[in-house]
Each structure stands twice: as C-alpha cells, then as structure tokens.
Amino acid sequence: MGRVTARVRATRLDSSAPAPRLDRIETVAVEEPLQIRVEHGPAQARRREDVAVTMRTPGDDFDLALGHLITEGVLDDATAVAGMMHCTDVDADGSPTFNVVDVTLRAGAVLAARPRQRTEVVTSACGICGTDEIAAIAAASRYAVDQDALRVDPEVVAGLPDALRERQKGFSRTGGMHAAGIATGDGELLAVREDVGRHNAADKVIGWAAREGLLPLRGHVLVVSARASFELVQKAVMAGAPMLVAVSAPTSLAVDLAAAEGLTLVAFTRAPRCTVYTRAERLAGR
Known part of the structure; x- marks a missing residue:
C-alpha cells in the first residue's frame, strides 16, 4: 500500500530562537x-x-x-x-x-x-x-433524513470533535490531515478515517459504513474536522445520516441544503459550545 506520511527536509526560521535557522526533517501527509x-x-x-x-x-x-x-x-x-x-x-x-x-x-x-x-x-x-442545485441532491437521495427520530444530548454533540481528535493519528504526526467519523446517538465513535482532503475522509468513513451494511445511517451522526460545506452536507444526506457535526463554520449553501433535506447541521463545535443551524430539536437534554 501507499504511504500515509513521508519525511522531507525543511528549514525552520525563528528569529526569537537561539538558533534562528534550523535544518531539520519534517513529517508530511502524502498526497x-x-x-x-x-x-x-x-x-x-x-x-x-x-x-x-x-x-x-x-x-x-x-x-x-x-x-x-x-x-x-x-x-x-x-x-x-x-x-x-x-x-x-x-x-x-x-x-x-x-x-x-x-x-x-x-x-x-x-x-x-x-x-x-x-x-x-x-x-x-x-x-x-x-x-x-439543491434539487439535484434531493432527487438523487434515497433516504428521508427529515423523518429520522434521532435525539442527542447537546453535551454529547459538543464533545464529538474532541473524541474525533483523539483518534487522528495522521494529524498528530503531520498537522495536515482531516478526519471524519461516524458516531451513535450516545456519542460512541464507530469508525474514523483520515485524509488530506476533507471530502475524501467523509467518503472513506461512509464507504466503511456501506461495507458494514450500516447504510442508511439512521440514528447516527457524521462528524468532520472541517467546515460544514455544501459537499459534506450532501454526503451526509446521501448516506442517510440525520446529523452533521463540524468543527468549523458552515457555508450558506450548506445551511440551505440541510434545511431543505431536514438534516441537523451543527457547526463551530468546540466543547462546551456548538451552534445549531437547522433542525435544532434533535439536540435535547436527557
């Protein structure tokens, strides 16, 4: 198999350090x-x-x-x-x-x-x-995520990015990989995949779920270490996941698609806080 990381030569420049120029070997993500x-x-x-x-x-x-x-x-x-x-x-x-x-x-x-x-x-x-075109995604999706009865405690949602981060081995080594995970409504991360591309990471973990016979992802949460883009909302909808939790900001089209499809979109998720943009009723304390 191909390599996940590679070692390259680099020079670190730091005018505040005793040695302002330091030649060293760095670990980078392979692309x-x-x-x-x-x-x-x-x-x-x-x-x-x-x-x-x-x-x-x-x-x-x-x-x-x-x-x-x-x-x-x-x-x-x-x-x-x-x-x-x-x-x-x-x-x-x-x-x-x-x-x-x-x-x-x-x-x-x-x-x-x-x-x-x-x-x-x-x-x-x-x-x-x-x-x-949001209508194109609606026509292509086989799953009605708006009908999903998922309910998740807000504290569980807010803690999902930290749980994801703990399993990001590639990011820890390189600082250059995104991650995506699939979690249960109780916050258990079933699988995590990493990739230099955030969309690839989502595809990898959804592909895992497909091989495991878990599609549609009813009652599950897709968690991503990135902004909530239109494409990531689309992938959640196509996989039948009723909730997408992102570390960073959403885009306007992502919010529009989530609203149209009845997906709960959560962004700016850093414990103990998160911001819910659509279908907030799925976040209910127990």
Missing part, C-alpha cells in the same frame, strides 16, 4: 492521485468506465472508492459491488503505486446514475465542483 474505475454491463458486453481521479492520502482506498460512488449517486449501496481490487500500475521507476482501484459490479447490477463528466482532476479539497 497521491487515485483513479476510480467501474466495470459494469451485461456479461457479453462488459465495459470499464473511468469515474474519477481524486488526490488523496493512500490508505482505505476501497472505502474511498465505494463511499465516493455512493455519495455521488453512482451506486445505491454496496450490494451492487462484486469486488474491488488495486490495479498494479507502476511509477517511473517501475515500482507499484496502487493508485488505481477497479470496482466490478455484480451481474445484472446497473449504475444508479451516470458518473458526472469532469474536465479536470478532482483535488483533495474538491467535492461536487460547479454543482449548486
């Missing part, structure tokens, strides 16, 4: 491309289709590929997948990079939607670039 391809169609006419190329931190690539396909609406759930494997592509030195994942659909399984046609590589900071 490499991942190409996702899907093989589908009838047995006599199987074809392989490129879905996306995203810049990601290597690791949990199958979760990332599956989560991306689900949150983009290309697949409904994991039952359509017969198998996933790394294509043994090689770099300029002839060493395997494991930077291509082939997803094979079961016989008879079809794509729920056509992959979005892109004219550029998806960066690690990019979600559904150029898409701002």
Whole structure:
C-alpha cells in the first residue's frame, strides 16, 4: 500500500530562537492521485468506465472508492459491488503505486446514475465542483433524513470533535490531515478515517459504513474536522445520516441544503459550545 506520511527536509526560521535557522526533517501527509474505475454491463458486453481521479492520502482506498460512488449517486449501496481490487500500475521507476482501484459490479447490477463528466482532476479539497442545485441532491437521495427520530444530548454533540481528535493519528504526526467519523446517538465513535482532503475522509468513513451494511445511517451522526460545506452536507444526506457535526463554520449553501433535506447541521463545535443551524430539536437534554 501507499504511504500515509513521508519525511522531507525543511528549514525552520525563528528569529526569537537561539538558533534562528534550523535544518531539520519534517513529517508530511502524502498526497497521491487515485483513479476510480467501474466495470459494469451485461456479461457479453462488459465495459470499464473511468469515474474519477481524486488526490488523496493512500490508505482505505476501497472505502474511498465505494463511499465516493455512493455519495455521488453512482451506486445505491454496496450490494451492487462484486469486488474491488488495486490495479498494479507502476511509477517511473517501475515500482507499484496502487493508485488505481477497479470496482466490478455484480451481474445484472446497473449504475444508479451516470458518473458526472469532469474536465479536470478532482483535488483533495474538491467535492461536487460547479454543482449548486439543491434539487439535484434531493432527487438523487434515497433516504428521508427529515423523518429520522434521532435525539442527542447537546453535551454529547459538543464533545464529538474532541473524541474525533483523539483518534487522528495522521494529524498528530503531520498537522495536515482531516478526519471524519461516524458516531451513535450516545456519542460512541464507530469508525474514523483520515485524509488530506476533507471530502475524501467523509467518503472513506461512509464507504466503511456501506461495507458494514450500516447504510442508511439512521440514528447516527457524521462528524468532520472541517467546515460544514455544501459537499459534506450532501454526503451526509446521501448516506442517510440525520446529523452533521463540524468543527468549523458552515457555508450558506450548506445551511440551505440541510434545511431543505431536514438534516441537523451543527457547526463551530468546540466543547462546551456548538451552534445549531437547522433542525435544532434533535439536540435535547436527557
């Protein structure tokens, strides 16, 4: 598998230190491309289709590929997948990079939607670039998160980012990785995934949930170590999670989408405080 971190040479400049110039070795997050391809169609006419190329931190690539396909609406759930494997592509030195994942659909399984046609590589900071139509997400989602009866104690919600931070090993080493986690209504973190891209981290943990048969994420919370963007609200809705908890600020379109879909959006979450932007009734003391 690819590396999660790398060691690089750097120079630290600090005019207040006894040694104002210090050459040292730093640990940084690895960022490499991942190409996702899907093989589908009838047995006599199987074809392989490129879905996306995203810049990601290597690791949990199958979760990332599956989560991306689900949150983009290309697949409904994991039952359509017969198998996933790394294509043994090689770099300029002839060493395997494991930077291509082939997803094979079961016989008879079809794509729920056509992959979005892109004219550029998806960066690690990019979600559904150029898409701002809330109606499109509402039409694509299979789950009615507005009907979810989840109730969570405000203190539990406020403490979720700290619980997530405790499991961010990559961030502790590099300071350069986002994380996403899935928590129960009681605050138990079931899984955490890290990536240099916040959208990739969400796709990885949603892909894990899909493989575990947990979709839709009724009664669960998606927690992210980032701002609450439109794309992250979209991913929560597509996974059926009724609540998104973010460490940083929301965007206006994220609030609009959360309100339209009945998702509880919580941001600026730092214990003991948080700010609820939509469906605040789900935060009720016990």
